[in-house]
Structure formats: C-alpha cells, structure tokens
Amino acid sequence: MTNSNWADGVAAVTQCGIPPGQKFTYEFNTVGQMGTYWYRSHLSTQYTDGLLGPVVIHSPAEVIPEVDDERIIFMGDCILLNGENTYNCSVNSTIYPSTTGSCTGGSVYTTKVESRKRYRLRLINHSTLFSYWFSNDNHTESIVEMDGVEVEPIPFRGVLVNIGQRFSIIVQTNQTTGNYCMRASLPKSCFLPGIPYIGPELFNAGLDSAGYHALGVLSYDDTLGDALPSGVARNTSNPNGTAENPFNDQEWEGCVDMPFDIPKLAKAMEAFDISEGNTHYIQFNFAQVQHVSRVLVNQSTAISDGTYTVSRYDQNAL
Structure with missing residues (x-):
C-alpha cells in the first residue's frame, strides 16, 4: 500500500522478521486505492508454500462495469488454480521415480455460475517461477483492471498474468448450459534454453x-460436477491467437507482454511528480551462466556470502 514501505515485509531490510509465536499488526491507508491486491510473506519461500492471501479494496468511486458476482482465482507454482489440479502420478522421472504404478491424483477447482450473468474474476499470480495464460473455453473476457488500476474494457480470449500481477476480467455466461474448462497454461516459449525446468527431468517430474x-x-x-466439459480450448501458448489478434496483426505470443498503448485509463488519475529531483535511474540486466540465472539491478546482486556488489552509474550513460 502507498506510503507504508516501513511495513513492506522484507525481513531484515524494511523491518525485523516476526518471531515464531509472536504477532505484528499492519496498519496502512487505502486513500486513492481500489482493486485487487494480495498479501504474502517475504521470508525465504514461505509464500511459495502458501503463506499468502487476497486483499480487495472496494470503493464507491469505481467505474468498472457492474457485475452480478465475483470470484478470486490464484495461480501458483505447482500448476494450481486456487490450490487444486490433477496429475498423472504414473509419469516416471529421474528426479521423482514412480513407485506406485498407474494412478491419478488431485482435484479440479470448480466454481458454479448462473446463465446470462456477468462475473468479475480477480486473477492473482502468486508464483515464484511461472507466468500463466488464463482463458475460459468458448468465452471472451474483458480486462477491466490491471494491478489496481481501472482500464477501459479490453476484450480478449486470454490474458498473460506474470508473477505477482493481478487482473480483473469480466466474463459473460452466455454459452449453452454445461461445464467449461478454465485454463492457466504455461507459455513454453518463455522458458530459457539450458534451464532444468525445460529439460526431460523436470518435464517428467511435474510439468508433463x-x-x-x-x-x-x-x-x-x-x-452435474462430473459432466464432461464442453467447448474448444484456445491455443495454450497464445489463447488470443495470432490470426484473431486485432492489434495490427502483431504476433502477441508466449511471454511477450501486452503492448503499452493498448490499456487506456478508465478515469483520470492524479499525475505523479516526474521532475528531475524525483527521478531515479534503474537498469535491469539478466545474466545466465549454465543453469544459473541472475537478475541485476544497476549491476548489483547478492552473492553466496550474503554481501552485495554495488556499481555506480552515470545517469547520462543509461
């Protein structure tokens, strides 16, 4: 939330960690904010393991089209929708050898809806590794909120939700009564060459x-809940489909973000001060050496002994 960086949750950086058995009360203001957010632990991999939840800020000033109901949908690292999915346990792997023979496991997240209604789905990607294309078979969604900012409705058959991102989409239940698949699909073209998660070991271990x-x-x-789903799946790598992309026929595929000129603010917002005195220059670099990937911010990154290497930049050289 704004102006509360002191309680951002990064242990030993902006605040001390909360000791086991103790408690801490977070206080923050929501003035000028509305939309979909989430809370999570910033210590180790605690949020990867499930220490997280949604935060929804409602406001009478919202201009998002009226809906009949809404749902919150989390997408996570273990390829889950709201903590559920099914797996083929018989897939063998050099990492996780099968010892039980042929089997299936897990359950499918199911949400009941009524015909001829409008639903707001609040999508949150809480992964530490994966981005997802989200789509509903046979339905066209309209994106109306992006990371807490209301936008004019953008019709799409699928939306790429990167790590930590939040989207609100409106779905109209205007199809024939039945069951339809909701899909959170991994964009395979985002996977970097040489990284184990695209090799046969991890493919067989979990993704496959x-x-x-x-x-x-x-x-x-x-x-009935056990009725087979109707509808047709979208291209799981690009649910929007290049041939059906109305935006200058560009190939919006895989891990390419939405072009910046597509979202339009649904209402005017107060401008930020971008004078030179309030401007910071930040450069991001990505480095990959064999199976190790690092992201550097202004050529700074943590190394194994916990220290940091910091380099200064001439802002005119950026």
Whole structure:
C-alpha cells in the first residue's frame, strides 16, 4: 500500500522478521486505492508454500462495469488454480521415480455460475517461477483492471498474468448450459534454453504430469460436477491467437507482454511528480551462466556470502 514501505515485509531490510509465536499488526491507508491486491510473506519461500492471501479494496468511486458476482482465482507454482489440479502420478522421472504404478491424483477447482450473468474474476499470480495464460473455453473476457488500476474494457480470449500481477476480467455466461474448462497454461516459449525446468527431468517430474496447465471448471446452473466439459480450448501458448489478434496483426505470443498503448485509463488519475529531483535511474540486466540465472539491478546482486556488489552509474550513460 502507498506510503507504508516501513511495513513492506522484507525481513531484515524494511523491518525485523516476526518471531515464531509472536504477532505484528499492519496498519496502512487505502486513500486513492481500489482493486485487487494480495498479501504474502517475504521470508525465504514461505509464500511459495502458501503463506499468502487476497486483499480487495472496494470503493464507491469505481467505474468498472457492474457485475452480478465475483470470484478470486490464484495461480501458483505447482500448476494450481486456487490450490487444486490433477496429475498423472504414473509419469516416471529421474528426479521423482514412480513407485506406485498407474494412478491419478488431485482435484479440479470448480466454481458454479448462473446463465446470462456477468462475473468479475480477480486473477492473482502468486508464483515464484511461472507466468500463466488464463482463458475460459468458448468465452471472451474483458480486462477491466490491471494491478489496481481501472482500464477501459479490453476484450480478449486470454490474458498473460506474470508473477505477482493481478487482473480483473469480466466474463459473460452466455454459452449453452454445461461445464467449461478454465485454463492457466504455461507459455513454453518463455522458458530459457539450458534451464532444468525445460529439460526431460523436470518435464517428467511435474510439468508433463500436469499437462503444462492447471484446469478448472466453470460450471453453469445445475450441471452435474462430473459432466464432461464442453467447448474448444484456445491455443495454450497464445489463447488470443495470432490470426484473431486485432492489434495490427502483431504476433502477441508466449511471454511477450501486452503492448503499452493498448490499456487506456478508465478515469483520470492524479499525475505523479516526474521532475528531475524525483527521478531515479534503474537498469535491469539478466545474466545466465549454465543453469544459473541472475537478475541485476544497476549491476548489483547478492552473492553466496550474503554481501552485495554495488556499481555506480552515470545517469547520462543509461
């Protein structure tokens, strides 16, 4: 939240960690904010393991089109939708050898909806590793909120949700009564060459057994839960489809973000002070050596002994 960096949660950086058995009360203001957010631990991999949750700020000043109901949908590292998915446990792996023979495991996230209604789905990607393409078979979504900012409706068949991002989409339940697949699909073209998660070991260990996507069910009216889903799947790498992309026919595929000129603010916002005295110059670099990947900020990164290497930049050279 704004003006509360002192309680940002980064242990030993902006505040001390909360000791076991102790408590800490977070106080923050939400003036001028609305939309979809989330809270999580910043210590080690605690949020990867599930120490997280949604924060929704409602405001009478919202200009998002009216809906009949809403749902919160989390996408996570273990290829899950709201903590659920199914796996083929019989897939063998050099990392996790199969000892149980043929089996299946898990459950599918299912949400009941009524015909001829409008639903707001608040999408949150809490992964530490994966981005996802989210789509609903046979439905066209309209994006109306991006990271807490209201935008004019953008019609799409799928939306790329990067790590930590939040989107609100509106889905109209205007299809024939039945079950329809909700898909959170991994964009394979984002995977870097030489990284183990695109090699046969991890493919067989987890990604292959889950089919590279988490499936949920959008279940209309009184449709039985075990009824087979209707509808047609989108291209799991690019649900929008190049041939159906109205934006100058560019190939918006894989891990390419939405072009900056597409979202339009739904209402005017107070401008930020971008004078020279309030401007900071930040350069990001990505370095990959064999199976190790590092992101550097102004050529700074943590090394194994916990120290930091810092280099100064001439802002005119950036």
